[in-house]
Amino acid sequence: MSQLIRPAAQQAHWDEEADVLVVGLGVAGAAAALESVAVGAETLVLERASGGGGTSAMSGGVIYLGGGTPLQRACGFEDSVEEMFKYLMASCGPSPDELKLRLYCEGSIELYEWLLAQGVPFNAVHHFGVSGEPPNDDGLVYSGSERHHPFCDIAVPAPRGHVPAIPNQAGPLLMQKLVAAVEASPAGVRPDHRCTTLVQEPDGNVIGVVAEVFGEERALRARRGVILTTGGFIHNDAMLEAHAPLARACSVRIGAGGDDGSGIQLGMAAGADVLHMDAVSISLPATQPWSLKRAILVNGQGQRFINEDSYYGRLGEAALLHHGGRAWLIVDHEIFEKPTYPREIAAVGETVAELEAELDLPAGSLEATLGLYNRHAEKGEDPVFHKLSEHVKPLLTPPLGAFDCTTENSIYAAFTLGGLRTDVDSRVLDPAGDPIPGLFGAGRATSGLSVGSYSSGLSLGDGAFFGRRAGRNAGLG
Amino acid sequence: MSQLIRPAAQQAHWDEEADVLVVGLGVAGAAAALESVAVGAETLVLERASGGGGTSAMSGGVIYLGGGTPLQRACGFEDSVEEMFKYLMASCGPSPDELKLRLYCEGSIELYEWLLAQGVPFNAVHHFGVSGEPPNDDGLVYSGSERHHPFCDIAVPAPRGHVPAIPNQAGPLLMQKLVAAVEASPAGVRPDHRCTTLVQEPDGNVIGVVAEVFGEERALRARRGVILTTGGFIHNDAMLEAHAPLARACSVRIGAGGDDGSGIQLGMAAGADVLHMDAVSISLPATQPWSLKRAILVNGQGQRFINEDSYYGRLGEAALLHHGGRAWLIVDHEIFEKPTYPREIAAVGETVAELEAELDLPAGSLEATLGLYNRHAEKGEDPVFHKLSEHVKPLLTPPLGAFDCTTENSIYAAFTLGGLRTDVDSRVLDPAGDPIPGLFGAGRATSGLSVGSYSSGLSLGDGAFFGRRAGRNAGLG
Numbered sequence: 011m012s013q014l015i016r017p018a019a020q021q022a023h024w025d026e027e028a029d030v031l032v033v034g035l036g037v038a039g040a041a042a043a044l045e046s047v048a049v050g051a052e053t054l055v056l057e058r059a060s061g062g063g064g065t066s067a068m069s070g071g072v073i074y075l076g077g078g079t080p081l082q083r084a085c086g087f088e089d090s091v092e093e094m095f096k097y098l099m100a101s102c103g104p105s106p107d108e109l110k111l112r113l114y115c116e117g118s119i120e121l122y123e124w125l126l127a128q129g130v131p132f133n134a135v136h137h138f139g140v141s142g143e144p145p146n147d148d149g150l151v152y153s154g155s156e157r158h159h160p161f162c163d164i165a166v167p168a169p170r171g172h173v174p175a176i177p178n179q180a181g182p183l184l185m186q187k188l189v190a191a192v193e194a195s196p197a198g199v200r201p202d203h204r205c206t207t208l209v210q211e212p213d214g215n216v217i218g219v220v221a222e223v224f225g226e227e228r229a230l231r232a233r234r235g236v237i238l239t240t241g242g243f244i245h246n247d248a249m250l251e252a253h254a255p256l257a258r259a260c261s262v263r264i265g266a267g268g269d270d271g272s273g274i275q276l277g278m279a280a281g282a283d284v285l286h287m288d289a290v291s292i293s294l295p296a297t298q299p300w301s302l303k304r305a306i307l308v309n310g311q312g313q314r315f316i317n318e319d320s321y322y323g324r325l326g327e328a329a330l331l332h333h334g335g336r337a338w339l340i341v342d343h344e345i346f347e348k349p350t351y352p353r354e355i356a357a358v359g360e361t362v363a364e365l366e367a368e369l370d371l372p373a374g375s376l377e378a379t380l381g382l383y384n385r386h387a388e389k390g391e392d393p394v395f396h397k398l399s400e401h402v403k404p405l406l407t408p409p410l411g412a413f414d415c416t417t418e419n420s421i422y423a424a425f426t427l428g429g430l431r432t433d434v435d436s437r438v439l440d441p442a443g444d445p446i447p448g449l450f451g452a453g454r455a456t457s458g459l460s461v462g463s464y465s466s467g468l469s470l471g472d473g474a475f476f477g478r479r480a481g482r483n484a485g486l487g
Numbered sequence: 488m489s490q491l492i493r494p495a496a497q498q499a500h501w502d503e504e505a506d507v508l509v510v511g512l513g514v515a516g517a518a519a520a521l522e523s524v525a526v527g528a529e530t531l532v533l534e535r536a537s538g539g540g541g542t543s544a545m546s547g548g549v550i551y552l553g554g555g556t557p558l559q560r561a562c563g564f565e566d567s568v569e570e571m572f573k574y575l576m577a578s579c580g581p582s583p584d585e586l587k588l589r590l591y592c593e594g595s596i597e598l599y600e601w602l603l604a605q606g607v608p609f610n611a612v613h614h615f616g617v618s619g620e621p622p623n624d625d626g627l628v629y630s631g632s633e634r635h636h637p638f639c640d641i642a643v644p645a646p647r648g649h650v651p652a653i654p655n656q657a658g659p660l661l662m663q664k665l666v667a668a669v670e671a672s673p674a675g676v677r678p679d680h681r682c683t684t685l686v687q688e689p690d691g692n693v694i695g696v697v698a699e700v701f702g703e704e705r706a707l708r709a710r711r712g713v714i715l716t717t718g719g720f721i722h723n724d725a726m727l728e729a730h731a732p733l734a735r736a737c738s739v740r741i742g743a744g745g746d747d748g749s750g751i752q753l754g755m756a757a758g759a760d761v762l763h764m765d766a767v768s769i770s771l772p773a774t775q776p777w778s779l780k781r782a783i784l785v786n787g788q789g790q791r792f793i794n795e796d797s798y799y800g801r802l803g804e805a806a807l808l809h810h811g812g813r814a815w816l817i818v819d820h821e822i823f824e825k826p827t828y829p830r831e832i833a834a835v836g837e838t839v840a841e842l843e844a845e846l847d848l849p850a851g852s853l854e855a856t857l858g859l860y861n862r863h864a865e866k867g868e869d870p871v872f873h874k875l876s877e878h879v880k881p882l883l884t885p886p887l888g889a890f891d892c893t894t895e896n897s898i899y900a901a902f903t904l905g906g907l908r909t910d911v912d913s914r915v916l917d918p919a920g921d922p923i924p925g926l927f928g929a930g931r932a933t934s935g936l937s938v939g940s941y942s943s944g945l946s947l948g949d950g951a952f953f954g955r956r957a958g959r960n961a962g963l964g
Contacts, residue, residue, distance in 0.1 A: 012690075012691050012758060012917055012919065012921060012923075013919045013921060014758075014917065014918065014919050015691065015758065017689035017690055018689075019689060104732035104733055105728040105729075105732035212494035212495075212496060212689045213489075213494055214489050214492065251582040252582075252760075252762045252763065252908070253762070253763070253764070253765075255581035255582035255938075256581055271918075274918070275760075275918035275919065276918075278755065278758065278759075278760060278917070278918045279758045279917050279918055279919070280758065281489060281491075281492065281755065281756045281757065281758055282755075283729075283752075283755060284761070284764075285729045285730070286729065286730070287730070287761075287764060287765070288730075288764070288765035311791075311871050311872070312871075313790050314788075331809075332808075332809040372859075372863075372870040372871040373863075373870060374859050374862060374863075375859060375871055378855040378856070378858060378859045379855070381855065382849075382851050382852060382855045385851060386849075386850075386851075393849040393850060394788050394789075394849040394852055395788070431729070440489055440491065440755070440756050441491065441748075441751070441752035441753075441755045441756055442489065442490045442491050442752065442756070444489060444490060446489075461732075
């Protein structure tokens with residue numbers, strides 16, 4: 011007998027009921043609840059923690075929005091739905107969901123306005139020089155690789171990272187506003203409710219859940235639908251081993267404790283399909299301040315492997331998934347600068363050969379790499395990896411140094427991107443593509459916009475966007 | 488309503504019944520059926536094609552066995568369960584199933600003897616110089632990277648590719664013998680039966696299947712268990728996009744038409760978990776004859792990326808998954824040889840610079856790579872990627888040439904490795920790790936020994952091994 015599914019016939023008694031049950035109160039759950047009540051559905055939100063916020067409240071708070079939002083325009087940037095769509099199609103990993111991306115881009119301005127309506131504040135100031143949340147309360151950043159190869163040749167760059175107005179980490183403010191909006195709404199919030207089981211009829215219809223509340227079991231019936239917004243599975247080692255084993259090497263796992271894959275498992279036990287379960291956002295924040303983009307990143311063979319001006323999410327993915335987590339950032343005396351995120355110096359040398367030997371790289375390998383790089387850098391060019399000219403200069407002035415970017419000694423920050431298969435109406439689908447009646451999902455319990463390479467703000471973005479759609483569709487019944 | 492699951496209450500009539508239903512008649516299905524009848528269970532095998540064999544019959548017929556089989560010993564090779572286990576743990580991709588690998592190594596000699604007992608013949612002759620089935624009827628080959636870095640330093644090498652005695656492709660002979668054994672057994676074979684639906688009780692118990700037979704529906708009841716041995720999903724584009732999108736670039740998809748993921752989808756719809764759905768065997772047979780291992784393989788940046796003496800399965804995985812399918816095999820006049828598998832010459836040059844330009848590689852990139860390679864090759868060394876000394880010589884004699892190993896112009900042969908989660912008793916498990924009652928699986932419908940990098944013979948091997956366990960356990964009820 012499954013622990014995750016209870017046949018409806020065995021659930022005689024219900025402790026509580028509503029039209030819609032939302033499982034989890036992060037950004038997707040809050041958005042789902044607000045829209046569900048907006049269409050008139052009696053709504054309950056179950057949260058396993060004692061308060062709302064989830065992983066969203068632990069995040070930087072960057073939300074990926076564009077297509078010409080009022081904030082972009084106020085900061086003097088032009089953008090269009092089409093350019094945003096082209097960037098995301100090219101940058102979100104192999105085989106992203108084109109329909110979801112299209113809808114998201116088209117609905118981006120409206121989502122921004124909805125956030126404003128919930129009380130989330132943004133300052134119309136563009137902050138240049140950081141790839142995530144700014145140290146002050148500026149509201150707009152480049153949060154991906156828009157300005158860099160190959161994307162700058164694919165779509166007109168624009169900054170699309172929208173950051174709520176508070177210095178540094180903005181996730182808490184975002185979620186404080188959204189949770190307050192939920193609490194001010196007719197939706198009921200049930201904290202300390204950990205959903206352990208779905209109640210399912212023989213024809214597949216999901217009609218409720220069983221939750222554990224301080225060791226007691228409570229059964230909650232959903233007249234119209236259950237929405238799973240339970241987050242990803244970065245804290246579930248067995249699931250990581252099964253789907254994204256290399257991610258286990260990451261020193262930082264981004265996620266509230268609830269990101270243990272429970273909602274994905276519940277959905278699968280109910281017969282759901284999953285997508286891109288191997289996809290992980292892996293951030294290697296090695297080039298902050300941006301002046302360090304002038305350094306070169308080399309692997310265990312002393313070879314470069316990416317344009318170093320790429321967004322951290324691309325650096326981390328390349329270094330860990332394709333180069334075994336063996337990487338060093340090579341600087342010379344002239345460009346040396348203290349990294350924003352603490353990072354050890356793995357080696358220093360007066361000559362390339364000395365540095366190479368100290369890093370235990372194959373004899374001559376780093377020399378060959380630097381020789382080629384410097385030869386082109388003299389002309390401000392990088393024909394090998396196409397780093398922007400503004401970040402290209404020869405690395406010649408001794409001493410040379412290497413910042414440690416290996417998984418063992420460096421921050422690699424990871425969270426999972428794969429999850430339940432949903433359609434654009436946030437209905438959870440089975441492997442034949444049919445909706446499982448009564449079951450919806452959004453946020454990192456589902457596969458969303460990014461299915462590989464990452465730009466900051468995509469998860470808060472699709473969590474809010476498809477969370478709202480889940481709430482509306484479940485609420486309408 | 489799910490297309491893939493029918494509630495038991497809706498299935499009033501059964502057209503036929505047995506203790507055990509085996510779905511699919513490849514190597515796993517044949518092994519399952521033979522063991523099921525061996526323990527006394529009335530057994531039916533449903534095959535969607537008009538005859539048995541499946542993908543197994545289209546394969547090279549290499550079976551990965553070791554630990555000191557009679558064939559290995561007769562050929563003069565020592566091997567042990569421990570060395571075989573160490574090799575497989577290191578070479579089967581990240582996070583393989585240690586328990587399955589251990590059991591497989593321990594049971595390898597017995598599996599070899601079982602194959603003999605089914606009438607599969609092997610000649611006790613080792614064939615050196617090919618990585619798959621030999622052109623003659625020799626019986627033993629190195630079918631992986633046992634002799635090469637890094638594995639030669641991890642486990643004592645031994646050839647473990649056991650090949651049935653027939654020249655060239657041996658899969659047809661293997662399956663001819665196994666299908667004949669099934670037909671001679673009490674098991675009934677039902678060709679032209681495409682299983683479309685599982686019949687499931689509210690508590691999850693799988694009690695039968697619905698099959699389509701020449702457009703008509705037939706319901707078959709299983710008193711003890713249904714065994715899914717339906718193969719992988721290399722012919723299902725939507726599933727490839729969802730789980731292994733890069734594999735779509737492969738020019739050759741290895742699999743019978745039935746490898747469309749149907750059994751994986753049926754299992755998932757019944758609530759099953761899946762593992763390593765992104766894992767694909769990708770073969771790039773560029774270094775046959777082996778003398779071409781002396782060439783170097785470079786990517787779109789003109790860099791080497793692997794020891795070229797690695798098994799084709801490692802070459803293909805590295806080239807496609809980590810280097811975008813941009814690869815060329817660089818030879819000089821001295822080592823030039825006609826490849827066994829037809830391959831275009833992408834460029835020829837009297838100098839490295841000329842070759843580089845013709846391949847449109849960044850200026851100086853191939854020169855830097857060859858310079859470093861040749862410098863060490865003068866001493867017979869390859870400290871960068873650790874190719875065996877016997878394959879290392881400087882590439883200096885003009886003209887230089889490049890064989891095209893890009894996905895666009897070259898054979899990349901792929902099949903999927905991910906699938907249903909099963910335990911060592913071949914029971915299909917749900918996401919909580921609990922067996923779905925009445926449901927078993929084996930072969931490429933399941934996640935088996937290899938969860939990434941591949942050695943030839945592992946799929947026929949684990950298909951037979953865990954197919955037998957499925958048959959025995961389902962048959963005992």
